[in-house]
Amino acid sequence: MDRQEALEIVKEKLKPKRYEHTIRVMDTAVSLAKYYGVNEKKIELAAILHDYAKYRSPDEMRRWVIKEKLPQDILEYNDELLHGPVGSKMIEHELGVKDGLIQNAIYYHTTGKRNMTLFEKIIFIADYIEPGRQFPGVEAVREVVYKDIHEACYMAATNTILFLMEMEQPIYPDTFQLYNERYIKGG
Numbered sequence: 001m002d003r004q005e006a007l008e009i010v011k012e013k014l015k016p017k018r019y020e021h022t023i024r025v026m027d028t029a030v031s032l033a034k035y036y037g038v039n040e041k042k043i044e045l046a047a048i049l050h051d052y053a054k055y056r057s058p059d060e061m062r063r064w065v066i067k068e069k070l071p072q073d074i075l076e077y078n079d080e081l082l083h084g085p086v087g088s089k090m091i092e093h094e095l096g097v098k099d100g101l102i103q104n105a106i107y108y109h110t111t112g113k114r115n116m117t118l119f120e121k122i123i124f125i126a127d128y129i130e131p132g133r134q135f136p137g138v139e140a141v142r143e144v145v146y147k148d149i150h151e152a153c154y155m156a157a158t159n160t161i162l163f164l165m166e167m168e169q170p171i172y173p174d175t176f177q178l179y180n181e182r183y184i185k186g187g
């Protein structure tokens, strides 16, 4: 699937604001891929498709979690967590995009996890720092990302954990694992 085809597909699946976010994630991710020597074309496709499942109903996403035998514990957390894992399966079954690198990056783009690949970290952090994001602390992450992308991902995890705690929301363990990576050898 090429860039143009993927853009046309997500334009139809996403709301205009989310489509614009997707374009900014794509530009951010491609720039990071160039800098860090990661396959630009693959990063571009992963970025375009990363929120593919964002507007599916929670009911539909829950059915996919069961049907695809995804970790059932995600059903107990915020519905926001479903669109990554479910999206990674939907792009294969609905669009024929069967590529482990791309699918894993989409799978983990919301929570992160321990020991992500550089490819996964680029999608995770591009989603977090794209120029439309305005939450407190994002500027500090933007300043670090071209010096140390691992540190930038740690900062994103920390900010998200603190934010979710403030909101009195549950936090999926993979996000803590990303946070811990900085302190525990081998993640």
Ligand code: DGI
Pocket (backbone or CB within 6 Å): 021, 051, 054, 077, 078, 080, 081, 109, 110, 111, 112, 127, 160, 164, 170, 171, 172, 173, 175
């Ligand atoms: O889909 P996007 O809005 O572009 O971004 P995303 O996929 O990173 O979703 C971020 C939302 O997910 C954000 O509002 C926080 C929420 N969320 C809920 N539970 C968790 C979580 N984020 C993380 N990292 N970990 C959680 O456990």
Ligand code: FE
Pocket (backbone or CB within 6 Å): 050, 051, 054, 083, 109, 110, 127
């Ligand atoms: Fe997302």
Ligand code: FE
Pocket (backbone or CB within 6 Å): 109, 110, 124, 127, 128
């Ligand atoms: Fe994110």
Ligand code: FE
Pocket (backbone or CB within 6 Å): 021, 025, 050, 051, 127
């Ligand atoms: Fe996103």
